Amino acid sequence: MVDYEVESTLREIRERVIAGSARAGVIARRTPGESADVPGVDSPSAAAPSATDGEGVEALSRLRANLATTERAWSRLPPVVSYRRGAVARVELWLKRQIKRAAHWFTWEQVNFNSAAHSALADAHSALAAHERALEELRDLLRRQQAEAESNAARFSELRARLDAFESRLGSAEAHVNQTLTQLASDMRQFVEQLREERRAGTEQLRAERREYLDALADALRDEARDRVEYALEEQRVCFKQLSLEASEAAVAQDRARRRIEARIEALERTKAVTSDK
Amino acid sequence: MKDDLYRRAGISDLAEFYRTKFVSDEVLDARYFRALDRFDMRFARTMWVYDNVRAGATLLDLGCGAGVLALLKRKGVTLAGVDLSAECALASRRNGYDVTCAAELTRLPFDDASFDYVVSLDVLGHVGFDEKDAVLAEIRRVLRPGGVTLHGIECTDRRTQKSYEEMTAEELRRFVAVDGHIGLEEEQEHAARFRRFFSHVAWEPRYALCLSSEEFIKQSDEYGLPFESDFVEYLRGLTFAERRAFDMAMGYVFGKISDLHVRLPKSGLYVLVKASDAPLGSFYNEHRDRSALFTSGTNDALADAALHSDSTAPVGAARSFCLDRAAEFDDGWYEPNVLPPVARWMKSRGRVRFNAPSLSALRLDLTTHIPDLTTRPLGLELLLNGQRLCALSLFRHGWLSLLTEVPEELATAGDYELEIRADRTWQPRPADTGNRDDRELSIAVCNVEAYL
Numbered sequence: 065m066v067d068y069e070v071e072s073t074l075r076e077i078r079e080r081v082i083a084g085s086a087r088a089g090v091i092a093r094r095t096p097g098e099s100a101d102v103p104g105v106d107s108p109s110a111a112a113p114s115a116t117d118g119e120g121v122e123a124l125s126r127l128r129a130n131l132a133t134t135e136r137a138w139s140r141l142p143p144v145v146s147y148r149r150g151a152v153a154r155v156e157l158w159l160k161r162q163i164k165r166a167a168h169w170f171t172w173e174q175v176n177f178n179s180a181a182h183s184a185l186a187d188a189h190s191a192l193a194a195h196e197r198a199l200e201e202l203r204d205l206l207r208r209q210q211a212e213a214e215s216n217a218a219r220f221s222e223l224r225a226r227l228d229a230f231e232s233r234l235g236s237a238e239a240h241v242n243q244t245l246t247q248l249a250s251d252m253r254q255f256v257e258q259l260r261e262e263r264r265a266g267t268e269q270l271r272a273e274r275r276e277y278l279d280a281l282a283d284a285l286r287d288e289a290r291d292r293v294e295y296a297l298e299e300q301r302v303c304f305k306q307l308s309l310e311a312s313e314a315a316v317a318q319d320r321a322r323r324r325i326e327a328r329i330e331a332l333e334r335t336k337a338v339t340s341d342k
Numbered sequence: 343m344k345d346d347l348y349r350r351a352g353i354s355d356l357a358e359f360y361r362t363k364f365v366s367d368e369v370l371d372a373r374y375f376r377a378l379d380r381f382d383m384r385f386a387r388t389m390w391v392y393d394n395v396r397a398g399a400t401l402l403d404l405g406c407g408a409g410v411l412a413l414l415k416r417k418g419v420t421l422a423g424v425d426l427s428a429e430c431a432l433a434s435r436r437n438g439y440d441v442t443c444a445a446e447l448t449r450l451p452f453d454d455a456s457f458d459y460v461v462s463l464d465v466l467g468h469v470g471f472d473e474k475d476a477v478l479a480e481i482r483r484v485l486r487p488g489g490v491t492l493h494g495i496e497c498t499d500r501r502t503q504k505s506y507e508e509m510t511a512e513e514l515r516r517f518v519a520v521d522g523h524i525g526l527e528e529e530q531e532h533a534a535r536f537r538r539f540f541s542h543v544a545w546e547p548r549y550a551l552c553l554s555s556e557e558f559i560k561q562s563d564e565y566g567l568p569f570e571s572d573f574v575e576y577l578r579g580l581t582f583a584e585r586r587a588f589d590m591a592m593g594y595v596f597g598k599i600s601d602l603h604v605r606l607p608k609s610g611l612y613v614l615v616k617a618s619d620a621p622l623g624s625f626y627n628e629h630r631d632r633s634a635l636f637t638s639g640t641n642d643a644l645a646d647a648a649l650h651s652d653s654t655a656p657v658g659a660a661r662s663f664c665l666d667r668a669a670e671f672d673d674g675w676y677e678p679n680v681l682p683p684v685a686r687w688m689k690s691r692g693r694v695r696f697n698a699p700s701l702s703a704l705r706l707d708l709t710t711h712i713p714d715l716t717t718r719p720l721g722l723e724l725l726l727n728g729q730r731l732c733a734l735s736l737f738r739h740g741w742l743s744l745l746t747e748v749p750e751e752l753a754t755a756g757d758y759e760l761e762i763r764a765d766r767t768w769q770p771r772p773a774d775t776g777n778r779d780d781r782e783l784s785i786a787v788c789n790v791e792a793y794l
Binding site: 291294295298299301302303305306309310312313316 | 662663664668683739740743789
């Protein structure tokens, strides 16, 4: 049992030595301007994983290893042993047992102290681990923000370049527009003048055409009126002709009636004459 | 009541309403009447009156309209007419009535006992119920003793038709607006009303079987009479010539029913009433003498008179007589219209037959309304007894006076047949559903004058 404990203690010492040499190697590889004391703060390289990060992790590992030791050994006391032999050894062991019994209060205080130290170390480990995680998150956030800032800076540079290009083109376009407007104003003046001329000519032409149209319309109306008058006259002629023919028929009928009456009168007179002769 | 019904129907000017309903450009002058038209259903009522009126009598036509009784001039009847519309009175006068006037039927402007006959056709159905007795009293007043009154009256059938009181405002408006009927009664109610004024009354329901094609469609469309719809649609699709054939057939049957004294059942459409204080003769043919309808040969007398009288001869011209009212116009001519003047429209070919002791020339006035005349002149050809007198093309509208000489070899033929041929016709309004006229017309002719 004792051998086992000694062996594990030695292993811990070896691991500590190896971890210490590794940390020394990392520090040696750093550039001279880099600060190892304030990792990740106001440093352009803060976003990158620093040696301090590793150191913090390493320290926590060591602390966890020590905690394993304290957890295991805080209530253990060394055994009562003697390197002597025989009676001397027995006396020595007896004395040591007596001393152990007499110093029990001190041993007990040591055990309490060990326990308190172990608990304190465990709490410190938890706090440091939490702090380490928070730091790691902050570092990640910082890295992201830094990447975003770099991206924004690049985007800003690009936008700036484009804005400069636009301003340049706008300037040339404004100049072109001004030139075009000037040209258009000139053309417009010419066009308006030309329109005035055309309007004058068109008005004259329309007046002439209107005169011609009105003359033609008047001629057409005269022709239509003449046609209608002619038609009305023809219709009148035909109606009067019809009346004339009806009047002739009436005259014929009257003449026939007159002749019939005269014939009857003659017949009556003849009858009267014959009667008077008789 | 009467005015109220008219007002509810939206009719404010009665005279104008009846003028638009009953005045047309149709010529009813007896001198233009063709004997064949006695079979036309449109003249069925006229012929009933014609066959019941004594020749030479005096007759008062109540609600004379355009003068549908003008035919009675053929029997020498003295015709007087009364109408609400002054224009109707004038139209009757133009069609040969001896005297016409605009007056209310309840206050006739004639002395007592002035007429042998008082007639009304399609009138008493337009008289309000509160005025009917007053009208009958006036009829009795102006009739001579023993005089006869004849009436054709529109009726209703209360079993199938709503009374005025039962109609909604819209139904009443539509019903009265069709013809102005505000006093429809049943057949026996009319007869009963006449019996209160005359001791002898006879009545016959008519028009249960025979209606003109136009009347079938009107009764179906306007009054909702339940004729078979496919039959009405068939009638609607008939051409002018087919409609005339239908009306002639209907008129023929109508006449035969009268001649055979066949008693028809109650029709709810129309009743003929004959009444008098004296005993009545035959209901249909009391004074039937149709010989005057066939006197188109009066051109003999006219020609003879023209030959022997100087009074009709124009100065410096040969003596002549007019064929319009004397000659026989065949089926190639439509009945005369007032264009004016009074003229006959011709189909693609028309013939005029007449007699004359001699013939030196023919003269006539003609016109056409055919469209596109300037681009496509109308070709005409005149033939006399089959021999061509002349040919011409009409290329303008308006009246043309045409005088053509008669060849020597035809001068004394006696019987003549003038034939006119046109190379095309047109239809005035073939697709007008409201006022369709699908007659095939070429030229209108009048004042056809024969020179001796």
